[in-house]
Amino acid sequence: MNDNFYPSVTWGIPVSDGNLPMLSSIWRDQSFTTWLVAINQTSSEVLVLQTVRWRMRLHIEVDPDRPLGQRARLLEPIAQEQPQVVGKNEPIPSNAMLKPNANDAQVLMWRPRTGEAVVVIPPKHEPLL
Structure with a gap:
């Protein structure tokens, strides 16, 4: 499985009539828990093989008046936290399914x-x- 994260952000004010670029910064802080599972095709039993937690944080400064390729600058964090494989697998909450x-x-x-x-x-x- 390949589950890629492709966020997008609007340049203008999404609730205005105009389309002037007003974006000045982006703050993002997201945490995820992912499970690698095996599913018994006969019984539908789900067996958790690995539980992985990860977090993506960033703060980007944006200047829409600068030339393309120079409009955004990562302020922090420069290095992201690495995903952590949990030592003891956690059960998948029923609402996650x-x-x-x-x-x-x-x-x-x-x-x-x-x-x-x-x-x-x-x-x-x-x-x-």
Whole structure:
């Protein structure tokens, strides 16, 4: 399996009528737990082989007025934490096998420096309560 992470960010203010590039920085802090499993095709039993935790953090400064290839600069952290194989495998929570999955639960929010936050793109599935 190849599960690549391809985030995208809008240059303009997603809730305005204009399309001026206003992006000034990107902050991202995401943690993940991933399980490598074997599934018995006859019984549907799931056997956890490895549990891996990892975290991706970054802070990028953006200047949309600079030339292409010079607009973004990584401020921190320069080196990412390496994924950690957990010594004792953890069971997969039952809700991890149901929707919403991570991609369907993502939300795009616009948080201006002043004023209220706005949901630009809601989750594909509402969270279970």
